Amino acid sequence: MIPEIGHFALILALSVAVVQGIFPLWGSFNGKLAWTSMAKPGAYAQLFFLFISFLCLLYAFIVNDFSVKYVANNSNSQMPAAFRASALWGAHEGSLLLWALILSGWGAAVAFFSKGIPSIMLARVLSVMGFIGVGFMLFLLMTSNPFERLLQIPLQGRQLNPLLQDIGLIIHPPLLYMGYVGMSVAFSFSMAAMIGGKLDAAWARWARPWTNIAWVCLTFGIALGSWWAYYELGWGGWWFWDPVENASLMPWIIGTALIHSLAVTEKRSSFKVWTILLAILAFSLSLLGTFLVRSGVLTSVHSFASDPARGLFILVFLLVVIGSSLLLFAFRAHKLRSTGSFSLVSRESGLLVNNVILLVMAATVLLGTLYPLIIDALSLGKISVGPPYFNAIMVPLALVLFSVMGFGFFVRWKKDSMSRVLKRVWFPLTLSLVSAFVLPMLLAQDLKIMTILGVFASSWIALAALMWVLSSGRSPFKLPLASWGSVVAHIGMAMTVAGITVVSLYDSEKDVRLEKGQSYELAGYKYTFNGVEAIQGANYKAHRATMDVTYNGKTVTTVHPEKRDYGPGSMPMTEAGIDAGFTRDLFVALGEPLGGDAWSFRLYHKPFVRWIWLGAVLMGLGGLMAALDKRYRRVRRRSLEVAQDDEKQTTNKPNPKLSGAIA
């Protein structure tokens, strides 16, 4: 009964979304207030029904209702309750329901915090979001119904892939989806603005905090995924350039460009065309990622069980959403005239250069991900494009980006002179150049070209951000939260760059055979193997090794790498023993028994690897600070005034700026 309620609620949510899509948009053209006012309750009702639907599926997982096919395929009663619940989004159907739920959540949030937005604009925004929701719910109901029942009810469900039974998986997908779907808000605002044809900068002002929050979620989501892969896959790797990872990186890169571009559009009324295009691109790439992951077009380690029918549906959906938005763009973009003119040396130019490099980076990821498919489509055979390619192209691009980044802080809006900028940057620039040579010499006793470049990029970004606050002439406490957010985010970027540089160039690994009592030394750390014991976990059996680590004779830590067996049908799993530290991680993976007391181990020394994720946390924090700046609360009031102004204008009352222009 409960699954049927869930199914029914999903159908109701779809119906609501159809209404939410059609009527407010229609009403916004023919001026029927009753129709436009359906947008808000529609958004709330959609969320309500999807939430019921979601709860029903969650219930089926919690009570082990194996008559539901999706539950039987992805969960069993031996799994701990928390993992049974998160198994809901462990496979295609459930994760898609989560997508739809989050989308409706964003829609309801926009409806709720919409005080300053003119009702016609809001109606259009929610209508676009309604249409996107229709697509996703149709997809669910037609190809991927999670509530489908089984005729023969199995006694026990299948084991969820043990790799996914992990805290990382409980939170990683929801956050990532929050980011993907959150990009739909900026998309919807830009679409609404284009539909209305009134392309002033107001939409940017409204879309900005939403985009920031979506970007924050995406940042946290990607960082979590990377961290999860690091500790769970057992290879000590944190980024594999797998199509699935690339699918999340592309919207992130474009999203990064978008939040910068939105700032310029809002503040300076420039970049209007560009910002609209980025808003479309960011969400389109999120959708494209979904297509690539779920259609089986590309082979990926993480891809969902693929089904061509699903692939075809998403492709049609992509054609409708992206195609119509780009078509609208083609017709309306010429109407956009940026008003703020700026010179070649100006912050606007700097940000445009930054945007272009980011776009090229996203395009590179897309090119590399799709190139095997292109070659295949042209019947030129099969090729693979993997990490060596991406590293070879993306690292230089990133270095160009980072070099430009530092200058951006010191250039004035509108017009600046090179000599004035140089006067301001010489100090942080010199300091970072010096540290690029001195730091590696001091800490690593060597001088690799990549180290110099990496350390330079990192310290240049961080110093530039810091110097900018210190030299702003204002007390740091009086600086708006958004400015602080920017500084924190850029320092986060610097940290991530530093972490990537150091761990890529100075990590060490060794496969060793150790008998009980034997030890091995790697990067100064001495690992002593003190035996293996058999333990019983919640739904697995495991061998658990004890490894004592000392440094210069002093005890550092004891780690317990495990090898788990989740029973028939699943391969043994490695649970690495990790000692996390600010400047290094010690990472031990347990291999196989080699007879007697001996076991094989893989040891890693990963200097500064934490910095990669700590940096990402700072980036996310910075984005959050920017989104929560009280300016936006004020802006809401101000935009209310703008909206009223608009109405006044139509009643022929000239505003001061206008009368000036006429005079």
Added chain:
Amino acid sequence: MKFLATRLLLILGFCFFTLQANAVKIEFHTFENKQQEQLYLQLIAELRCVKCQNQNLAESNAELAKDMREKAYDMIIKGGSRQDVVKYMTDRYGNFVLYKPPFIAKTLLLWVGPAVFLILSLFFLIKLIKKQQKEPIEMLSDTDRDSVRELLNSKKD
């Protein structure tokens, strides 16, 4: 299509759930020198396990990956160079086996595309900035202009 997919799964037999097969298999190889070891580690990271979803030789536990690693190791300790191993593998598995695609005619776009794209877009960007600088500064936004037109029209009436 569905038939094909199931057939393929059957064929691929022991490489069903690549993601599941994550238990670290640890092999011990002895090398004559550091360079050989470096070369080996580099190669198994850059060669693809041809039957897996998307994994290199180093990370895959598939039997085939193990054999391919063994072959690479064998060639290296017998004095084989990087090119020797790469040629051996590509002769058998095509360029598909290389995660770093070779620089050939059909990968031209892949390798030079990003650089060309960057240079072109920067070129057009600078042109655009210079152009918009020369244009008279518009004081009015679109809405303002529309309103002005409306105002002027209403005055004519």
Added chain:
Amino acid sequence: MNMKFTIPLIVFAALAGLMLFGLTNDPKLIPSPFVGKPAPQFTLPRLYKPEETVSVSDMKGKVWMFNLWASWCVSCRAEHKVVTRLSKKEKIPVIGLNYKDFGTEEYGNEALKWLEVLGNPYYAVVVDKDGMAGIDWGVVGVPETFVMDKKGIVRYKFTGPIYQKAADEILSPLIEKLRKEEG
């Protein structure tokens, strides 16, 4: 409408076409680079008489087939009947490569049992214990089948279990065509 604003739309249209192709395409099928090239050499012990060896050069002047199989391979079992029928019908020598068969006691036991139960259609069965000959032939997964012409050039590779329709419509005509060619 300014043409430059249609660029994103055009790029997207190209991408959509590519994705449509992707849906009809199987990314896992890898073509063999051997087709059209001389067959890789091997000299391997025979399953029934381990002291004797068979080499590729022994097959010179004949059109022959090379079939990789293993007793642990489920789909090889399904293919076996088809291979048996084909070898009888076309009277073509098929060399079977027993690929990485993990016997319990003595190596090859499982393989011998398998042939005993299912019958032995092979001209000769050779043993590839460690999979190195398999790698030499660019194996991805058993079963795989190669067809060689009289000059010892690989002319065709079939990946996966041969089904009857493929045997009748692809392999039989090919074998007859190759037999007509000059040696």
